[in-house]
Amino acid sequence: MQRSHNRAVPGTGHVVVIGGGIAGLAAAHRLLGAGLRVTLLEATERLGGKLMTGEIAGTQVDLGAESVLARRPEAVALARDVGLGDRLQPPATAAASVWTRDALRPMPKGHVMGVPGDPAALGELLSPEGLARIAQERDLTPTPVGDDVAVGAYVADRLGREVVDRLVEPLLGGVYAGDAYRISMRAAVPQLFEAAREGGSLLDGVRRIQERAAARQQTGPVFQGIDGGIGTLPGAVADAVRAAGGEILTATPVLGLTRTAEGWDIRTEGRVIAVDGIVLAAPAWSASTLLAAESPVASAELAGVEYASMALVTMAFRRSDVATTTALEGRSGFLVPPVDGRTIKASTFSSHKWNWVADAAPDLFVLRTSVGRYGEEDHIHREDHELVDVSLSDLAEATGLAAKPVDTEVTRWTGGLPQYPVGHLSRVARIRDEVAKLPALRVCGAVYDGVGIPACIASAHRAADEIAAELGGGFGEEIIATSTLVTGTRSEAGQ
Template sequence: MRETDTRTGNSHAVVVGGGIAGLAAAHRLLTRHPGTRVTVLEASDRLGGKLLAGEIEGVRVDLGAESMLARRPEAVALAREVGLADSLQPPATATASIWTRGALRPMPKGHVMGVPGDASALSGVLSEEGLRRIEQDRELPPTEVGDDVAVGAYVAERLGREVVDRLVEPLLGGVYAGDAYRISMRAAVPQLFEAARTHGSLTEGVRALQARAAAHQQTGPVFMGIAGGVGRLPLAVAESVRARGGEIHTGTPVTALRRTATGWQVGTAERTLEADAVIVAVPAYAAAALLGTESPAAAAELGCVEYASMALMTLAYRRSETDLPEGSGFLVPPVDGHTIKASTFASRKWGWIADEDPDLLVLRTSVGRYGETEILKREDAELVELSRHDLRAATGLAAEPVATRVTRWHDGLPQYPVGHHARVARIRDQVSRLPGLAVCGAAYDGVGIPACVASADAAVDQLAGDLAGVHELTRDPVRSPHGGGGE
């Protein structure tokens, strides 16, 4: 984007992608650069990407992501800006469990993404042998982490595989639907990576992190939801974009992206748009296809980003027929051999769901991790039955649901393997060589809603020549810690 054009109101920016990142980018363009003409092009017939509001048995629910990290300001601030301040709600309960070793056990406290500062923090979840193995960490020589290392591999070497298999894996799986033994510690849990680089003992490093956090104690909830579902957020952002003069077109896939002497040409099946600037806010594989001509190197890197697919089962029960344990839900370690990977007691977690129908109890379960494809080939009815089987085994819930919904998210979550941060840096380096072009979204600096908004903000600022946001994200990706009890 040429600043002279922005100030005179003559510039035209096209945003490719109508998920939360693309919509947030459009909103920032219009608020930071008044007078800019903004056009959003979304290939599908709806907006919001992985944020999807729906209903079951007359009650509004989220059929995609259900909460956003509140300790980072981007997503909550955007919600307030687009008129949702009065709808922001923290979880009604943050108490969660982990279903492991044949029982629901309280989610341990005093850990960083499952990594304890002291073995006693994991008592009850780990065996006595597993707890003793943690204590060996202080006696082991330092482990070299280099430029990056897999979370699972490093933690297993320091503390033993049981910590990884029974706690780190389900917590990370709740965020990335990935494999802890492949996930980059630098990209996914950067605070742990820094602790590993600066301390010979991992437990010592975690204690230092905990001491630092205690000295800068943040108040307020860790997570936040929106009454009616966080799926309302992209719709509210879209409404604000339109109110500020932006155009949004759904069912309009972009088929070509070409650099011209004066800017960009953005091709669709119906027409070609002339633009001064383009923000590409689509999944990595779609971005690779668009950038193949103008930046083959960036396209090659984007084409290497892998994705995990998953499915969410939403089940509604008559409350009088249920007797669930306390809390917001539970996580499930893959090592225990069950089908579901988590369950959220949605009516317990979100007060607005309970308020809409006090006689209804809504639950969610999820299946699918990186590399698991067979489970997603099952029919909807079979996925519901598999969920009911595991719910019965974990909680004793035997009632018949009065309604069910299955929502499939094919290629829903990008994977952050070892070296992901370096790949993102290479992509951004190549893209920066093309004036008036920027990229943003979950494929780069974090998969949560605040991460996508921060990525969008940085992309808009980059177009105006301000690289501070990009540099900050490179230095400190937006972490999406798991709050327990959710998918």
């Protein structure tokens, strides 16, 4: 077996990044900026992870994540760094709805992940009984949260299950494909957790959150996309990595890691690479396998991370065929509460939401649905035509859409989203504590600091900065402090 000796002088050490999703690419980009030599190894033939573009009726569209949270700086800054700044684009409309109780109802404003500051905003979503239950909240005794608590359980205790079932659940489900009654409030909605720890009325706590946000005077769009698709970001980062001298190898699974007297040996098929440091940007199950020998405690913790699977059904219609479907007009899409018993959990009207999609295909109307939540793996195994048919059936009932698509594309994301149950941040802390015992090895990705793209990039920067400091690269304590601060400030939608 070939063995490559790639040791370098201090300050120019060789780091291997394992995993070519957006976190791994961002880590590689950051490490190169610190003056380190970088090789990125991706097991599959494609870079980008859950960011991917494809074609529908000859038009390029996102088949994975479609937007980034612009109120966090990391993703927008990275896009600008790699030459995509002039292609950043806010949604053309953000007028989303909730399909519940047999009608499309406007998404209320003034809430934190579905928890209202003003109950009157929920009037169309809730029944009179649900609104009456919210009115009792200030008379309730405090609900303890301890070290952590499930979002759904806490909000239901304070405001009633209807708020959770009709709004919190579909919003959290859109981010995590999870179950609000299992998802950690401390991990997924940290500002709400802090408000709960302050005690008193939850409604008043939400108002305090909103007042603090207003005091920060944040301007600009909340979300942004990229002309051509968010799925173009990984390719642009990869090009920047190569231009800076980094090496990227796809179809190169890592088979094992071994500590040596000088650093690490990384075993791939037919080759052992001797390196100084490692950034492990792989999913939990892969990271668990690779760390089994060198850090069995971290490996066991990672093995306990659960994932949800989902499918995206993208469809293109002739615009003339949907012209009379008035329920589509003026909307960016809708969410679907699980309590209503539908199959799809959301639909995005891409041709309304993104000007670049409408401009690229003016004669088409492109939309997509998502199917699958935590514990609903059976949908992922259905045939493509079945997922298309059930999506069309739900769309017809929700909007009156009767047209047939001219093209469809089903994209399955098996094990796509890590779950953040109660205690997740404690698990992450234990993993990082154990990994920190190993020389020049760090972990990053959606498992640790949030599933959104900015959070994944922040996680990557944190890992890269710590490795660079340990190996004597160009980033010092000031950069690490900044990275840790940014990583710790998650915003709405778990990003």
